[in-house]
Amino acid sequence: MTRLIRALGGRTPAPGFNYPEVGATGTRPLPAGYHHLHHETLIGHGPDVFAVAGTAVTTWAMHRASGARVRAGSPRAEPGTAVEISLGAGPLRMSAPCEVVWTAYEEDRTGFAYGTLTGHPESGEESFVVDLRTDGSVRFTVTAFSLPARWDTRAAGPLVPLLQRAYARHLGRTLRKIATSRGAVRY
Numbered sequence: 421m422t423r424l425i426r427a428l429g430g431r432t433p434a435p436g437f438n439y440p441e442v443g444a445t446g447t448r449p450l451p452a453g454y455h456h457l458h459h460e461t462l463i464g465h466g467p468d469v470f471a472v473a474g475t476a477v478t479t480w481a482m483h484r485a486s487g488a489r490v491r492a493g494s495p496r497a498e499p500g501t502a503v504e505i506s507l508g509a510g511p512l513r514m515s516a517p518c519e520v521v522w523t524a525y526e527e528d529r530t531g532f533a534y535g536t537l538t539g540h541p542e543s544g545e546e547s548f549v550v551d552l553r554t555d556g557s558v559r560f561t562v563t564a565f566s567l568p569a570r571w572d573t574r575a576a577g578p579l580v581p582l583l584q585r586a587y588a589r590h591l592g593r594t595l596r597k598i599a600t601s602r603g604a605v606r607y
Contacts, residue, residue, distance in 0.1 A: 422581050436537040437519070445533040445563050446522045454544055454565035455581045463558040464600045470552040471558060473599040474530030478523070486587075486594040497523050497532035507587075514541060521545065525552035528552040533563075542566040542580070545547065548591070558593050562588040588607025 441451040463473050476482045478491045478497045480562050483505060493502040506515040518534035529548030536542055536560050544566030551559050562583065 437535050438538050439536060439543045439567075441565075442535050442545070443521050443533070444565065445545045450565045451569055454567050455584075457546075457562065457564040457566075457581070457584055458587035459585060459586060459592065460561045461596065463560050463592070465556045465558060467552065469599045469602045470528075470530075470550060470558045471597055472583070474525075474551045475557055476595060476604070477531055477550055477560070478525070481545045482548070482591060482598060486591055497534075499523060503534055503566055504566070505560075515539075516541060518554045521590070522547075524549060536566070550595075560592050562591060564588075 433546040444451050461471060476485070479495060480492055480497075480503075483490050486605060487507070489506040491504040495499050498588045499520055501520040503518045503520060504515055505518065517539050518535055521533050521535045523532040524530060529549060531547060533545055533547035534572075544564060546562065546564035548564070549561050551561065551564070553559060566584070
């Protein structure tokens, strides 16, 4: 818990989290009893790709470019930042309130995790991390653990993990386009 409180800027987790293992995507192994997701995408090579990809992840640009709507309490992921991600259109739009629980702004690793708050369709946590490996490759990893938190996600049953995996792949492709496009915009 001390490490988690440090990640949250010295404060205890907000009471609105709808799961007890706040910060667990920053440790291994992931908590038992949840659906686990681990998806890795090769983004490109070199420090420039790493810098652009890391910035796109931590400034919400990757999520926005993927088609998600993002409302965030700060322009960059920081522990304690409230975030609402919404996907879909019209009456099928689903909003997901979260809070950033940890961040990594390191020489070879950049990213963050957010945890689900009351009202989120799932209960759990998801991290988005860009790594610059020793061979120069840049990899993007989505790690999550979750369970349905509402009747609609429980009713969707095994479809939800399939959709989560598809969205993780979509985020990887989106980030690759952002980070490797000619004259990539620096977010």
